[in-house]
Amino acid sequence: MQADYVIVGAGSAGCVLANRLSEDPGTRVILLEAGGKDTNPYIHIPAGFMKILDHPTLTWGFKADKASGLNGREIPYPRGRVLGGSSSINGMIYIRSQPEDYDHWAQMGNRGWDAAGTFPYFRKAENWDGPADDVHAKGGPLFTSQNRDKPALCEAAIEAGQQMGWEYRRDLNDLPHGLGDHVGWVQQTRGGRFRASAARSYLRPAMRRPNLQVVTNAMVHRLVFDGKRATGVEFSRGGKTEFANANAEVILAAGAIGSPHLLQLSGIGDPDHLGRIGIETQHALNGVGKNFQDHFIVRVQASVQNIATLNERSRGIRFAGELMKYALNGTGMLTYAASLLSASVKVLPESATPDVQALFSSASFALGPKRVLEKTPGMTSGVWQMRPESRGYVEAVSADPHEQPAINPNYMAEDRDRRTVVAGLRMVRDWFNAPALKQYLVAEKFPGADLQTDDELLGYARDMGSTVFHATCSCKMGNDPLAVVDDRLRVHGMEGLRVIDAAVMPAVTSTNTNAPTIMIAEKGADMIKEDAAARQGAAA
Secondary structure (H helix, E strand, O other): OEEEEEEEOOOHHHHHHHHHHOOOOOOOEEEEOOOEOOOOHHHHOHHHHHHHOOOOOOEOOOEOOOOOOOOOOOOEOOOEOEOOHHHHOOOOEEOOOOHHHHHHHHHOOOOOOOHHHHHHHHHHHEEEOOOOOOOOOOOOOEEEEEOOOOOHHHHHHHHHHHHOOOEEOOOOOOOOOOOOOEEEEOEEOEEOOEEOOHHHHHHHHHOOOOOEEEEOOOEEEEEEEEOOEEEEEEEEEOOEEEEEEEEEEEEEOOHHHHHHHHHHHOOEEOHHHHHHOOOOOOEEOOOOOEEEEOOEEEEEEEEEOOOOOHHHHOOHHHHHHHHHHHHHHOOOHHHOOOOOEEEEEOOOOOOOOOOEEEEEEOOOEOOOOOOOEOOOOEEEEEEEEOOOOOOEEEEOOOOOOOOOOEEEOOOOOOHHHHHHHHHHHHHHHHHHOOHHHHOOEEEEEEOOOOOOOHHHHHHHHHHHOEEOOOOEOOOOEOOOOOOOEOOOOEEOOOEOEEEOOHHHOOOOOOOOOHHHHHHHHHHHHHHHHHHHHHHHHHHO
């Protein structure tokens, strides 16, 4: 098969690219996805994400290395393997992040990636369910909304935050430079009663176009080159090997795990690493798979009394009522994202801006990798360091594309990261003991009152903490020795090849990464169109 652009991966970025590049009816686009169609109903019911994070066909089934800094634990590392990618299985939180994050990208030499250069692409993507204003836009593909259900325990958590000195922000995506500690209600990628995955928002409308071909269950094995130019990809489906050839460009949008893995399988990467696993180097690029970053979450959980929580609403006659609310009105707990409110707080004195994010849930969960609500009333806050200094890696372990790469986020390898995690846990304890929440507090269940020293809290974090599903930065943008793409997302030293997904972040954004990934793809699509127009102008 033949097209102008071949896109690998139908996740958040790939769906955006497929839509935007096929807007021109004269441009042919092929989109390859290793997973299948997004027909599972749990994808579309917002709270259904709790049922599919470990789904055997909707995810890749990845595990993070035992050497990731978690006392030898091999934790699940969910990544979506379905149309929509991780946007079809995530917790739907829509937060664009602090403007300083993007200014930092630009300060690292990435022209046009500062807050001023990225903000228009957030608005271009958005179809906000409220009135348009200076922050939010209407008419874009991506449905965004704010949950109108305000549980009493969440209201108390906001009041407790204000008692802690945090500013209440009506809109967590209206964040000026220099903002201090704050708390507010999160926004969701949800339109009406259904999840607004990238497949629903971007891909489904574009699939009606005859110039877009979407190929599911297509496992890409490697890139195909003519010298230093990418000319297509080799993939398999149904037991047969096929090729998709690109007249203009091959675009990797397979995510922070898939994109570096595919580059390495194709012989692009660190020659020492490639040689160890029997892959011939086609193009030496030492940073492929390095600079890998993720947010690491640790939870504080407590039992409560004299106030309603989701635990009671999830069982028996009350849950039947929730089903009725969802079916009749598209409201209730089945429309909830992973959290309804979030706080951003500075816990280290040397930090210039808030350095931890804490999500709050009017619920508590049984121990284990799955999110199973407890039977008795409780509350939970998951806290993570916004800007980890630790760096890990993604590495192919063989030339077999079906074998999972080594995934090592290298959690808490740096002293600052360890101090931030401990301070974040202490901050949440203080939050739970602020008057507005303390009146309902029965007892802290985890970490538990018997853990008090820094070493004890750090040990708890290593034993119980996990990923926030924010895999990023493994094909970083820039011009330093570890950079993989330039500031127009072109792979250094290659022609006709770009990476456009969360892997290109030079540093992870402070908060949730889905909104920034969609922004990157919107901006990357414009760059591709601009470069194509420039080539046509030069040839005329």
